[in-house]
Amino acid sequence: MEEELKGLSSSDVAARVARGDVNVDASVKTRSVKQIIASNVCTLFNAINLVLACFVLVTGSYKNMLFMIVIVLNTAIGIIQEIRSKRTTDRLSIIASTKVEVVRDGVRQEIAVDEIVLGDLVVLGRGDQIPSDSTVVHGTCDVNESLLTGESKLVRKEPGSQLMSGSFVNAGTVYAQVTHVGADNYAAKISAEAKEHKAVNSEIMNSLNGIIRFVSIIIFPLGAILFAREYFTGAYIELNQAILSTVAALVGMIPEGLILLTSTVLAVAVVRLSKSKVLVQQLYCIETLARVDTLCLDKTGTITTGKMEVDRVVTLGDCGIDEAHGAFYSIAGADEDPNETAQAIIDYYQDVIPEPGAARVGRKRANGPAQPVKRLGIKRAIPFSSDKKWSGAVFDTGASYAMGAAQFVLGKKYEAVRTQVEELAQNARVMVLARVEGFDGDGKMLGDPQPLALIAIKDQIRPTAEQTIRYFIDQGVDLKVISGDDPRTVSGIAQIVGIPHADSYVDATTLLSDAALENAATCYQVFGRVTPEQKKKLVQSLQAAGHTVAMTGDGVNDVLALKASDCSVAMAAGSDAARNVAQLVLVNNDFASMPKVVAEGRRAINNLQRSASLFLVKTVLSMVLAVCFIVLPWQYPFQPIQMTLISAFTIGLPSFVLALEPNKDRVKGKFLVNVIVRSLPGSITAILAVLGLNIVSYTTLGLDYAQVSTMCVLATAWVGLLLIVRLSFPFTPIRAALIVVVIGGVILGATVFPTLFGIEPFTQPMIVAFAVAALAAVPVFNVLYQAFGSWHAKRQDELV
Missing domain, CATH: 3.40.1110.10 (Calcium-transporting ATPase, cytoplasmic domain N)
Incomplete structure (x- = not known):
């Protein structure tokens, strides 16, 4: 035994260092700041807008390049958010200690954790965290493995017992021989998997990306055809005018402000939640939690405080x-x-x-x-x-x-x-x-x-646990309790706080195959003695069954499941690993904060759906008109600066105001479908108004391009106002004030800065034509809005 306790010799250590058998940090590395900046700058979305800006630059009409301001802001927000996420992930570390005592050449000495080599003899006493997977060779101790396994009972370790890295010695002193180092350690494997990049699961983001991909496919072929028709076959349209009108059509197709609006609304939600002691580490998780239909709860630290009574x-x-x-x-x-x-x-x-x-x-x-x-x-x-x-x-x-x-x-x-x-x-x-x-x-x-x-x-059960559980039950969320503790104990606690069917429990040690685990995920509400890998597979099984899954936890044993879930929530008092990998951290360690997060998510999603319809009006309008003016013999009736006027007062300003209002309605339907249904009445009405004005103006009234363009800009703004009015029902003081500001802003731009926005003075024929178009637009819009609204409501009821 004395020979065994002398540890490695200096030559043994040197040989192992030379072979690379050292306890270095071999976990997955996140992207560098340079890579993050490059990936956010070099996107198809930015490339399209940059090309369009270059075309405008060629014409010398610099005022028509103002749309690039929104593009720069979009890119900056994306870079900032990802760098913030990177820094959080880089702090992820399950092994917290920096020094450990080892025996080498028969002498006890203190070294850094990353200097441990394979076969080292480490000395571990009360309170020490086990730095590497090891085998006890002398002595006995009680080890707390709850952070790794979820099992709250102490585990007795004797000579021959295995010690897992990341667990703590609760009592006793042992000499243990290191069996794994670096990436081979149990804790390192969990940490590495937790650090792997995970794509954001956001319906809003996916919808926006889908719109951008669709626009990207058609924008240049459509633009090329429109430009060729105007410049080569049109009625003597100058090159610069053909370029500007074509760019106006293409810029109008891109809902660039919608991405900025989404980031801003979610950022405001982050600030609001921070006042309620909730730290949001990933913007889009707010939306995801509002859509969750299955919530997996870890017993310790979530339902209970982690203390005994x-x-x-x-x-x-x-x-x-x-x-x-x-x-x-x-x-x-x-x-x-x-x-x-x-x-x-x-x-x-x-x-x-x-x-x-x-x-x-x-x-x-x-x-x-x-x-x-x-x-x-x-x-x-x-x-x-x-x-x-x-x-x-x-x-x-x-x-x-x-x-x-x-x-x-x-x-x-x-x-x-x-x-x-x-x-x-x-x-x-x-x-x-x-x-x-x-x-x-x-x-x-x-x-x-x-x-x-x-x-x-x-x-000790949290005083607010039962009330919070009741909230999620009322919202139709299915609750699963997943713990490393005895299933009978977990079931009893789950029944106390009111989780439905909590008497339906299973011991995960009996689930010996993936198929059994997948079946259990849908059959049981309470799972006991669950390993970290099983927790992850349970979450994935629920996702495979079509559920949107949120996971709460506080220990290292929860990290893999937190990472796999659609929305992850950790307690601030939990392990560093759980906190850093989670998208939401409850700073006050109170599960009762969860309803506030759901409420913020609902406000964000419902208001974004309402506001996004304003952006889609411009996108659909621009696409359809671009196709129409390939066939029609006239010049496309908008310039980029005019689209900026429309975007600023009938889209940008009202969308931000409406998107920040209170809204606790339950989220229904798909984001993209909801947005398109709301936008189509305005798009169709605006298309009809613009086409009608062009046909009458050129064939009957004999107006020129500048006059026609002026009426089309104001007619589009008018239809936008009609949509804002409908979206503002029921009226509140702030909504009424918004409508006044929108009307005033458009009038101000048209009368005080007519040259900037290409607005011509109205003649009597223009007044008559515009008045007829504006009056006709009101019943057309209202009939379409009512028809689409009724159809969509009926469709949602059928899907419930």
């Missing part, structure tokens, strides 16, 4: 309750280093009455002792041992007691109390108090133990 004390036989209280309190208090169970007992009684001579007044628990309890004097204390599973004491009165696991304390007499123990054990940890004759020199019990009382110690 006494539930009740039950006396047996003729034992008095005062004797039971005094014995429990005194034995627990005699331990100089109480474990979590003993500490729960101490807290239970200290919260009832202060220690003798103390100045404070303790608060009385609802289920606490009716009378103050005092600690009794102790002649001899028998400390708790994980081997014997009990502790004891000889009091000054001469009475001797033992307290611990009933089977270990009572032995053959356990059958007499089995029924009561098992009843209490459904959702609690149960210990028995027994009177004994005394203890021998080795601390063993003497005589037959006489059971006096049982004490049930349970996980």
Whole structure:
């Protein structure tokens, strides 16, 4: 044994370093800042707008390049968000310690964690985090593996036992030989998978990208045909005019402001949530959580606080309750280093009455002792041992007691109390108090133990857990509890907080195949003794069944599932790994903050759907008109600067105002479908108005291009106003003020800056034509809006 405890020699260490068997950080690296900037700048979206800007630059009409401001802002926001995400991910580390004690050449020395080599002999004591997977070669200890496995009970480790990196030594000291280093470590594998890049699962983002991809496919062929028709076959249109009108058509097709609006609205939600102690680490997760239909909860840290508390004390036989209280309190208090169970007992009684001579007044628990309890004097204390599973004491009165696991304390007499123990054990940890004759020199019990009382110690449930669970049930969200603890205990706690069908539970150790796991995901509500890999597979199985899944957790054992979920939520008091990989972090560690996040998501999605329809009016209008003016013999009736006027007052300003209003309605339907349905009435009305004005103006009234363009710009703004009015129902003071500002802004641009926006003075024929088009647009728009709205509402009802 002495040879084994000398550790590696210096030459052995040098040889292992040369082979690369060192505990270096070999986890997945995130993209560099340079790569992030390049990926956000060099996009098809930016390339299209840059090409269009270059064409405008050739004409020398610099005012028509103002649309590039929005493009620059879009790119800047994307870069900032991704760099922020990168920095968060780079901080992800499961192994927190930086120094460890090893034995080399027979001498104990302290080295950095990343200097450990394969085969090193490490010395680990109470409170130490295990830096690398190892095997115990000498000594015994109790290890807390809850961060890795979710199992809250301490695990006894003896020579030959395996130690997992990332777990903590709770008691004892051991010498352990390192069996894995670097990327081969258990914790490193979890960390590496957690750091891998994950695509954002956002319906809004996917919809916007789909629109951009569609526009990108048709924009240049359509633009080339339109330009060729105007310049080569049109009625003597100058080159610069042909370029500007073609660019106007193409710019109008791109909803560039919609991406900026989306980022801004979600950024405002982030600020609002921060005031409620919720840290948002990924913008689009707000939207995702509002769409979640399945919520997976980790028991510890989410439903419970992670602490233990006494539930009740039950006396047996003729034992008095005062004797039971005094014995429990005194034995627990005699331990100089109480474990979590003993500490729960101490807290239970200290919260009832202060220690003798103390100045404070303790608060009385609802289920606490009716009378103050005092600690009794102790002649001899028998400390708790994980081997014997009990502790004891000889009091000054001469009475001797033992307290611990009933089977270990009572032995053959356990059958007499089995029924009561098992009843209490459904959702609690149960210990028995027994009177004994005394203890021998080795601390063993003497005589037959006489059971006096049982004490049930349970996980402390968050006061707001039941209310929050009820909220999600009312919203139609399916709840699953996934934990590393005993499934019976988890089921009991789940039933207490009101999770439906919580009595339907399964022990994950019995799920030996992926098929069994997938089947269990839909059949059970409570899962116990689940490994980190199984948690991840459960989430993926639910996703494969078509569910949008959110996962809450606080330990390293939750990291893989958090990463796999559509929306991940961690408690700030949890592990660094869970916090850094999660999209949402509850800073106040209160699960009750979740409804606020859902409410913010609903406000963002519903308002974005309403506002996005304004952008799609311009996109659909520009596409259809571009096709029409390939056939018609006239010049496309807009220039880029005129589209800027329309975008600013009938799209940009109202969309931002409407998108930031309160809105807690449940999210219904698909984002893109909802937006298109709302936009089509305005698009169709505007198309008809523009085509009608062109036909009448050129064939009957004999107006020139500048006059026709002026009427088309104002007619499009008018239709945009009609849509804003409908979207503003019911009216509020801010919505009424918005309509006034929109009208005033368009009039101001047309009258004060006519040259900038290419607005011509109205003649009598122009007044008549515009008035007829504007009046006709009102009933056409309202009929279309009502028809599309009724069809869409009926379709949504059918899909529910």
